[in-house]
Amino acid sequence: MAKESPTKHREQVASRLEQMISRLRERSYRLTPQRMAVLEIIASSEGHPTVAEVYEKVRATFPTTSLATVYKTVILLKELGEVLELGFPDGSNRYDGSRPFPHPHIICTRCRHIMDPELSSIDHLSEEIVEKTGYTIQHHRLDFFGLCPSCRARA
Amino acid sequence: MAKESPTKHREQVASRLEQMISRLRERSYRLTPQRMAVLEIIASSEGHPTVAEVYEKVRATFPTTSLATVYKTVILLKELGEVLELGFPDGSNRYDGSRPFPHPHIICTRCRHIMDPELSSIDHLSEEIVEKTGYTIQHHRLDFFGLCPSCRARA
DNA sequence: CTTCATGCAAAACATTTGCAGCTGG
DNA sequence: CCAGCTGCAAATGTTTTGCATGAAG
Numbered sequence: 001m002a003k004e005s006p007t008k009h010r011e012q013v014a015s016r017l018e019q020m021i022s023r024l025r026e027r028s029y030r031l032t033p034q035r036m037a038v039l040e041i042i043a044s045s046e047g048h049p050t051v052a053e054v055y056e057k058v059r060a061t062f063p064t065t066s067l068a069t070v071y072k073t074v075i076l077l078k079e080l081g082e083v084l085e086l087g088f089p090d091g092s093n094r095y096d097g098s099r100p101f102p103h104p105h106i107i108c109t110r111c112r113h114i115m116d117p118e119l120s121s122i123d124h125l126s127e128e129i130v131e132k133t134g135y136t137i138q139h140h141r142l143d144f145f146g147l148c149p150s151c152r153a154r155a
Numbered sequence: 156m157a158k159e160s161p162t163k164h165r166e167q168v169a170s171r172l173e174q175m176i177s178r179l180r181e182r183s184y185r186l187t188p189q190r191m192a193v194l195e196i197i198a199s200s201e202g203h204p205t206v207a208e209v210y211e212k213v214r215a216t217f218p219t220t221s222l223a224t225v226y227k228t229v230i231l232l233k234e235l236g237e238v239l240e241l242g243f244p245d246g247s248n249r250y251d252g253s254r255p256f257p258h259p260h261i262i263c264t265r266c267r268h269i270m271d272p273e274l275s276s277i278d279h280l281s282e283e284i285v286e287k288t289g290y291t292i293q294h295h296r297l298d299f300f301g302l303c304p305s306c307r308a309r310a
Numbered sequence: 311c312t313t314c315a316t317g318c319a320a321a322a323c324a325t326t327t328g329c330a331g332c333t334g335g
Numbered sequence: 336c337c338a339g340c341t342g343c344a345a346a347t348g349t350t351t352t353g354c355a356t357g358a359a360g
Binding site for chain 1: 240241242243244245246248259261263264270272273274275277280281283284287288289290291292293294295296297298299300301302303304307
């Protein structure tokens with residue numbers, strides 16, 4: 001799952017970053033250094049970082065950035081559809097800048113690691129919903145919770 | 156969908172309530188009037204109430220109940236597996252005492268109404284996950300977001 | 311230059327907690 | 336009786352907001 005060459009990953013990061021930048025430009029948002037720093041972190045994060053984690057990494061490259069600015073930037077990216085927000089019942093929020101569209105996750109309930117499995121068709125579930133309920137579906141959220149192989153071994 | 160006779164509904168509420176009570180008894184938790192009031196509200200709520208909503212209703216029958224007690228009771232019921240917690244990214248939390256096990260929801264993004272569609276097999280998705288990832292699945296969460304028929308008409 | 315973005319600190323919120331006093335079993 | 340509950344109020348922790356200053360375009 002998501003086993004890619006380093007080269008391919010680098011290309012994807014670059015293209016996500018460009019995508020974000022051009023989205024900001026087309027809506028006439030300013031490209032401040034702080035924003036750029038946040039974009040770079042979010043585009044290059046392989047996992048699903050929290051705002052606090054983004055904030056820490058951003059401070060490594062642009063130390064005067066404030067937490068409020070990170071929040072504002074993340075919210076902006078979310079509104080522009082360039083980042084997927086993953087809020088959890090315990091109040092934690094994580095962000096996925098690599099795949100800013102609904103997709104399933106598996107969360108290890110022990111080590112909290114999140115991975116993105118490749119699953120065939122949740123789409124026909126959407127269709128079933130539409131038929132049975134008459135709702136128009138805009139997006140969805142599908143999370144599985146369980147133990148990852150290494151946590152299971154250690155358990 | 157969930158179209159039942161009033162009689163059937165009354166029976167289900169009674170059985171959920173008894174189930175909760177016996178669960179508390181078997182673990183030697185005390186049956187205080189405040190707890191009973193909260194149980195009754197949660198067992199009889201047809202929708203997916205928030206803690207604040209439960210609190211308001213509880214105060215109608217037992218006016219001195221505090222918000223903290225409602226929180227504590229809901230948390231207890233959650234730990235006992237007698238209530239399903241639905242936390243959303245915007246920080247709102249809702250509770251389902253009728254079906255305290257994972258099941259899909261459709262949330263109207265306009266009027267915020269939540270309904271429980273009957274969907275055939277999410278189970279084979281779980282199986283697919285297990286095979287592809289090696290995770291052990293404990294539970295899951297599946298939400299669809301969209302417009303309900305009446306909101307779509309009004310839109 | 312003008313408008314928008316930033317950074318700070320304070321505000322806002324839902325939820326949790328500490329503790330003295332009460333009460334179910 | 337007395338461990339476990341309750342209610343209150345204060346604490347918590349994250350996210351949001353108001354506003355003066357600064358910089359992008």
